[in-house]
Amino acid sequence: MKKRFAPLLILTAAAFAYAPLxxxxxxxxxxxxxxxxxxxxxxxxxMAMFLAATVCGIASAIFLFAGRKSYDRIxxxxxxxxxxxxxxxxxxxxxxxxKAWGVWWQWDAxxxxxLVMWLIFVAYLLLRKYxxxxxxxxxxxxxxxxxxxxxxxxxSVNIWRTVHPKTSVVMTLEPDMGRPFLVCALAFVSLCALMxxxxxxxxxxxxxxxELFLALED
Amino acid sequence: MASESVVASGDRAMRxxxxxxxxxxxxxxxITRKDLVIEFRSREVVYxxxxxxxxxxxxxxxxxxxxxxxxxxxAAGILWxxxxxxxxxxxxxxxxxxxxxxxxxxxxxxPVDRPAVYIGKLAGVLALLAVVEAIVTPLVALMFGAPxxxxxxxxxxLLAAGTIGFxxxxxxxxxxxxxxxxxxxxxxxxxxxxxIPVIIAGVxxxxxxxxxxxxxxxxxxxxxxxxxxxxxxxxxALWTFEPAMKE
Amino acid sequence: xxxxxxxxxxxxxxxxxxxxxxxxxxxxxxGEVVALLGSNGAGKSTLLSIAATLLDPSSGEIRYxxxxxxxxxxxxxxxxxxxxxxxxxxxxxxAAENLRFFARAYGxxxxxxxxxxxxxxxxLDHRDDPCARFSRGMRQRLALERALLHRPRLVLLDEPFTxxxxxxxxxxxxxxxxxxxxGCIVLLATHDLETIDGLADRAVLLLGGKLVxxxxxxxxxxxxxxxxxxx
Numbered sequence: 001m002k003k004r005f006a007p008l009l010i011l012t013a014a015a016f017a018y019a020p021l022x023x024x025x026x027x028x029x030x031x032x033x034x035x036x037x038x039x040x041x042x043x044x045x046x047m048a049m050f051l052a053a054t055v056c057g058i059a060s061a062i063f064l065f066a067g068r069k070s071y072d073r074i075x076x077x078x079x080x081x082x083x084x085x086x087x088x089x090x091x092x093x094x095x096x097x098x099k100a101w102g103v104w105w106q107w108d109a110x111x112x113x114x115l116v117m118w119l120i121f122v123a124y125l126l127l128r129k130y131x132x133x134x135x136x137x138x139x140x141x142x143x144x145x146x147x148x149x150x151x152x153x154x155x156s157v158n159i160w161r162t163v164h165p166k167t168s169v170v171m172t173l174e175p176d177m178g179r180p181f182l183v184c185a186l187a188f189v190s191l192c193a194l195m196x197x198x199x200x201x202x203x204x205x206x207x208x209x210x211e212l213f214l215a216l217e218d
Numbered sequence: 219m220a221s222e223s224v225v226a227s228g229d230r231a232m233r234x235x236x237x238x239x240x241x242x243x244x245x246x247x248x249i250t251r252k253d254l255v256i257e258f259r260s261r262e263v264v265y266x267x268x269x270x271x272x273x274x275x276x277x278x279x280x281x282x283x284x285x286x287x288x289x290x291x292x293a294a295g296i297l298w299x300x301x302x303x304x305x306x307x308x309x310x311x312x313x314x315x316x317x318x319x320x321x322x323x324x325x326x327x328x329p330v331d332r333p334a335v336y337i338g339k340l341a342g343v344l345a346l347l348a349v350v351e352a353i354v355t356p357l358v359a360l361m362f363g364a365p366x367x368x369x370x371x372x373x374x375x376l377l378a379a380g381t382i383g384f385x386x387x388x389x390x391x392x393x394x395x396x397x398x399x400x401x402x403x404x405x406x407x408x409x410x411x412x413x414i415p416v417i418i419a420g421v422x423x424x425x426x427x428x429x430x431x432x433x434x435x436x437x438x439x440x441x442x443x444x445x446x447x448x449x450x451x452x453x454x455a456l457w458t459f460e461p462a463m464k465e
Numbered sequence: 466x467x468x469x470x471x472x473x474x475x476x477x478x479x480x481x482x483x484x485x486x487x488x489x490x491x492x493x494x495x496g497e498v499v500a501l502l503g504s505n506g507a508g509k510s511t512l513l514s515i516a517a518t519l520l521d522p523s524s525g526e527i528r529y530x531x532x533x534x535x536x537x538x539x540x541x542x543x544x545x546x547x548x549x550x551x552x553x554x555x556x557x558x559x560a561a562e563n564l565r566f567f568a569r570a571y572g573x574x575x576x577x578x579x580x581x582x583x584x585x586x587x588x589l590d591h592r593d594d595p596c597a598r599f600s601r602g603m604r605q606r607l608a609l610e611r612a613l614l615h616r617p618r619l620v621l622l623d624e625p626f627t628x629x630x631x632x633x634x635x636x637x638x639x640x641x642x643x644x645x646x647x648g649c650i651v652l653l654a655t656h657d658l659e660t661i662d663g664l665a666d667r668a669v670l671l672l673g674g675k676l677v678x679x680x681x682x683x684x685x686x687x688x689x690x691x692x693x694x695x696x
Contacts, residue, residue: 064461119411126407132399133480141394141462145387145412148454152415152447159439160422213482248569256557259595320551324611327517328570329543464521 008194015187022180035099040180042092044188045085046114051192052081053117056124057147060140072136073203075143077196079124085192086118109158116153120146242337245330249338253312254345263311264349271304271354279361293362294424298380298417300354301347305384306406308346309392312339317396332460340389347381364428372437373427379444380420383451384413390455394462419443466540468530469495471516471619471650476525477674478511485511487674488525493650495618498641500661501654502679502690503671509654510550512671513621516652517547529619543571546617548625552608556597560589560607563596564614571615583610586640602633609640620644622653626660638664662686670694 023040056078063071093111094104105111120142127139257263275296282292316322325335355377359366366373391408395401423440426433473491477484485508493499501509514520515527518534518541529537529544554563564583568576584590587606589599596604605625613620626634641664644651655661661668668679668686670693679686679693 064458067461116411116414123407123411127398127404130400131395131404132397135398137462137464138391138394138398141390141458142408142412144458145451145454148450149412149415152443152450153418156415156418156422156443159443160418210479210482214479214484217484217487245570248566252555252558252566255562256555259557319555320549320553321555323519323549324547324553324567325570327519327542327545327547328567329539329541329572330570331539 005194005197008190008197012187012190012194015183015190019180019184019187022183026177026180035096038092038096040184041188042089042096043181044185045088045092047185048188048192049082049085049089049114049118051189052078052085052196053121053147054078055196056082056121056143060143064137064140064144069207070204072140073207074196074200075140076128076203077199079121079128079139079143080199081192081195082121083118083125084195085188086114086121089114090118107157108161109154112157113150113154117146117150120149242331242334245334246338246341249325249335250341250345253339253342256315257342257346263308264346266311267304267308267346268350268353270307271300271350272357274300274303275354275358275361291425291429293358293364293428294421296362297355297358297424298420300358301351301377301381301420302384302410302413302417304350304354305343305347305381305388306409308350309343309385309388310402310405312343312346313392313396322393322396326463332463333456336389336393336455336459339393340385343385343389344381347385348378351377351381362428369427369432369434369437372434372441373424376420376423376427376437376441376444379441379448380416380423383416383444383448384409386448386452386455387412390459390462393459415447416444419447466532466537466544467618468532468544469618470528470530471652472526472528473512473516474526474528476512476515476522476527478508478515478520478523484674486515486522486671489671489674489676491669491676493652495648495650496645497667498645498651498653498665500665500668501652501671502656502658502668503654504656507671508674509671510623513547513623513652513654516619517545517621518542543615544618546612546615546620548609548612548620548622550623550627552604554596554604554608554611557595559593559595560584560587560599561593563607564611567611568614573615579614583614586610601628602630605629606633606636609637613644616647618649620649620651622651622655624655624657625653626655626657634660658685658687658690 019040023037026037026040028034028036056075059071059074059078062068063075097106098104124139124142124146127135127142131138278292278296278299282296313322326332355366355373358364388405388409392405395404395408398404419440423437423444426436426440471491471493473489476486476489478486489512491499501512503509511520515522527534529541532541534541555566558566561580561584564580565576568579573579581590587603587610589603589607592599592603596607599607605628609622609625612622625637629637638660641651641653645666653661653665662685665686668690670677670679670690672694677693679689682689684692
């Protein structure tokens, strides 16, 4: 753990330090102007959320079927970070949308699937907090079902929306926008990885503490 | 301590009670039949769920009535919301019974196939919801002038496929939550996000059947999505039932 | 699948930071009635749940004969009978219906025969009404017969004497004696020392998560229990 921590920290810090510069230097988008620049933080947040969610889903499956308790701790970390990064995405999205197109929200497939996924991980955390003992297995099932569910949400909303006219997010991506986007994507993904490691560390320490506590009684 | 000979004769008596494991479907039917018999005796869950579904429809109907005329498009939505809400209630009540008498644990102690227990409970819930829907759907048709009889078979298929999807996830979650705290509110919190595709497909599919110019291919498309959902999630539930129920 | 002994080796179980069982080792043989004593919350129910395969230990091993629970599979459950605190019978069904349901669940070949015998044993063969109308004693008798329907090798009872009157207690003591004669392994949790005195072959005490054997010797069980507690 410690070995990966330091280089990741440096990478994240560097990426975030450079990001504002890169964003400032990036050209303005033709139709939206300055507001479009939220995109550099908005999309990477969703990427980070997706990463955390996938980690949670896979760890939950391993925990459920192989019974390895350590994977439950990874799943919790993944779920918490999903909610955090998802929240950033959910706040930046409407802010951008309102200014750019005049609407706070749109019921298109991508947005709706992302929202549902976020809700599922909020439900995960609520279950763990208020479900009492034994909710580890239940939340693992929820995470698994949640991940399996997302393609269905995407599919059904897509079909739903093709029947009605939609105001889609069409952006002209100029070549110079590639670099700041990559920097921000890297920054957010490595931040997510960093926070995952830290959070799992915290859970591992808690488990160790419990074991020491029990050993003390002997 | 009993003497060796007494223990030996006791052993012989023990071994003369062979136990064969019943087939998967036989077990599932055993459980479904038990649930149906119990429900038939008291009729508590079916009456209360039915009444709740009707109240739901009324409340929503009043919310969407403009100048004394109910909104046409609202019919499909209201029908499925009523199914979702009353379904959640029925699931909670059905497992509350098992919880109070600790009978699910006794069932888990028998050598029966655990997935068969899941299917048995699921079939019981589906039978209950079928009764509720059989009454609520004509009610909705009456109140909103929705053409229920025109494509009755397709409508029934949509309702069946959607209810199976909803109940499949709901039965698993309700069984898992049996020993959890705050289980009453946690069931809808966990269930609704997962069953959003069911609601979308159900409402849209029913909606195109209710509108003036019926779009049959669209309805069939929604039906196939529901069936696909059912296959995936029933399979997933069968896989996860046993590891999830182990304490 | 059958076995002649139940062996707990260094079994521990904790719930978060609360240690309920601490390196418990116990061996019970066929034809033995072992009394599991301890105050409320001592961990008796947890121990029984682990023996019933309902709960996994945090560490340690449980063996049924030579086999572990995982190796034995689902058939093991058919050799274990449990009478829990909650009785686990369906109040809306009659006694016969309850027994018939569980007889089928256990895959018994002669369902009707087994149910008739069990009903007679419980003294309930003339009752056709739902179990909700039964007294505690009657429900307990039914639940016991339900637990024994499939003639299990291992019989686990959690506070079976609760709420029973004298005749019911006497009937239960007789039944337990019969089980011992048949070669069952009977593990019984109770804090009713007077009733279990003379019935149990052995008594063990759960104290602070650890298992303490109450030695045979002079005096009543209560006296020996006190000595083990404070000795």
